[in-house]
Amino acid sequence: xxxxSRGSRAWLxxxxxxxxxxxxxxxxxxxxxxxHCPPGFELTAGNSCALHSLYDQYNxxxxxxxxxxxxxxxxxxxxxxxxxxxxxxxxxxxPLLSGDQxxxxxxxxxxxxxxxxxxxxxxxxxxxxxxxxxxSLWNMAFLTSFFWDARAKSLEEQMxxxxxxxxxxxxxxxxLLSSINANSTYQRLFAxxxxxxxTQPITLTQIYAAIAAFETSLISLxxxxxxxxxxxxxxxxxxELEGMNVFRSFVARCAECHTPPLFTNQQIAVIGxxxxxxxxxxxxxxxxxxxxxxxxxxxxxxxxNIAQTAPYMHNGAFGNLRDASExxxxxxxxxxxxxxxxxxxxxxxxxxxxxxxxxLDRLVDFMQTLSDDSFTPATPTQxxxxxxxxxxxxxxLQGATNTTAAARLVSQGE
Numbered sequence: 001x002x003x004x005s006r007g008s009r010a011w012l013x014x015x016x017x018x019x020x021x022x023x024x025x026x027x028x029x030x031x032x033x034x035x036h037c038p039p040g041f042e043l044t045a046g047n048s049c050a051l052h053s054l055y056d057q058y059n060x061x062x063x064x065x066x067x068x069x070x071x072x073x074x075x076x077x078x079x080x081x082x083x084x085x086x087x088x089x090x091x092x093x094x095p096l097l098s099g100d101q102x103x104x105x106x107x108x109x110x111x112x113x114x115x116x117x118x119x120x121x122x123x124x125x126x127x128x129x130x131x132x133x134x135x136s137l138w139n140m141a142f143l144t145s146f147f148w149d150a151r152a153k154s155l156e157e158q159m160x161x162x163x164x165x166x167x168x169x170x171x172x173x174x175x176l177l178s179s180i181n182a183n184s185t186y187q188r189l190f191a192x193x194x195x196x197x198x199t200q201p202i203t204l205t206q207i208y209a210a211i212a213a214f215e216t217s218l219i220s221l222x223x224x225x226x227x228x229x230x231x232x233x234x235x236x237x238x239x240e241l242e243g244m245n246v247f248r249s250f251v252a253r254c255a256e257c258h259t260p261p262l263f264t265n266q267q268i269a270v271i272g273x274x275x276x277x278x279x280x281x282x283x284x285x286x287x288x289x290x291x292x293x294x295x296x297x298x299x300x301x302x303x304x305n306i307a308q309t310a311p312y313m314h315n316g317a318f319g320n321l322r323d324a325s326e327x328x329x330x331x332x333x334x335x336x337x338x339x340x341x342x343x344x345x346x347x348x349x350x351x352x353x354x355x356x357x358x359x360l361d362r363l364v365d366f367m368q369t370l371s372d373d374s375f376t377p378a379t380p381t382q383x384x385x386x387x388x389x390x391x392x393x394x395x396x397l398q399g400a401t402n403t404t405a406a407a408r409l410v411s412q413g414e
Contacts, residue, residue, distance in 0.1 A: 034086040038217045039375045051078045067248035067255030069229040076141045080213035088214025094383040095391030099170030104391035108134040114308030118396035120316020125170035132314045141216035148314040150299045151288040155212040185384035223372035243366025263303035269347045270297040274335035293345040307368045321364045329355040
């Protein structure tokens with residue numbers, strides 16, 4: 001063999017190794033489910049994840065009065081396996097769950113936006129507008145009702161709303177089952193989570209349970225407020241402490257509905273939120289309950305990570321925390337047309353506290369101490385469908401429309 005022939009073969013061999021190496025580097029490894037629990041959870045001997053919190057050391061919901069620091073958490077939902085939680089994470093970020101495979105759950109509940117989407121009303125499939133804004137998903141493990149009108153009593157019941165709504169994810173149960181069961185990776189992953197049923201088709205019950213498992217793992221209880229509540233006096237500065245005292249006062253009465261440590265009492269409140277110009281009145285919980293005293297009533301949202309979830313209220317009526325706080329101090333029903341005021345039973349303590357400008361500023365300072373995303377789960381680098389993890393991004397993350405959320409992201413260094 002000539003020297004030139006040997007050189008050509010050596011060059012071809014090197015080229016083939018280079019190409020093979022590049023292919024090996026770009027071929028993703030098979031998706032494997034986690035065997036460890038999310039942060040804040042303990043893996044038990046039975047392969048379930050048990051949540052632990054410093055709030056577990058307190059045994060009374062009201063031992064410090066309304067808004068007290070050392071107040072216990074309500075009952076929680078935990079006990080899912082690490083594999084079930086991680087399977088739910090894959091489903092949550094997979095656009096395969098939507099009718100046209102462009103939207104995932106994260107499209108309206110994005111980690112960088114406090115598991116909301118920065119919009120007054122969410123944008124669903126084919127650009128259609130949802131009827132209300134997307135609430136945050138932090139601390140779902142402690143909640144007993146879901147949706148702004150509290151109509152769902154479990155996460156599994158709740159998720160059937162956006163999954164199948166024509167103006168949200170636009171899927172159908174039949175199509176969802178067909179898509180998931182036709183995917184070999186999901187077949188393998190579900191068999192890992194449900195090993196006793198390896199030959200059976202994947203069911204809707206299993207899909208819902210896995211997503212619920214992931215959503216109950218979204219825990220935010222490590223804010224600067226929490227550090228202060230557990231005894232670290234320097235966690236809050238003087239302005240923030242003043243704001244906390246306003247928040248807890250019997251003048252402002254914020255803590256009576258936004259009760260620590262969840263900063264919600266999980267009840268329906270009629271507070272007279274106005275609709276944006278040109279929008280029809282939203283009857284809220286009355287539509288589901290047929291209870292006329294709940295006309296215009298909505299579930300009290302948690303204030304956890306509230307600084308990340310503008311705009312505020314079910315319809316995004318207020319673009320910032322200062323305006324939302326000022327709304328409460330202007331008097332009963334001031335934002336409503338007189339005809340609606342006469343039909344609504346406003347919550348008894350939505351009166352006229354007449355807070356000073358400085359007090360409103362301090363309230364905002366305090367609410368910003370409730371931010372904690374230290375346990376934010378990682379977005380998968382790949383999902384079983386092979387589609388882009390997370391699907392279509394919220395407009396705020398596309399840099400397109402929502403200036404309030406965009407400005408917030410810039411301030412956060414995103």
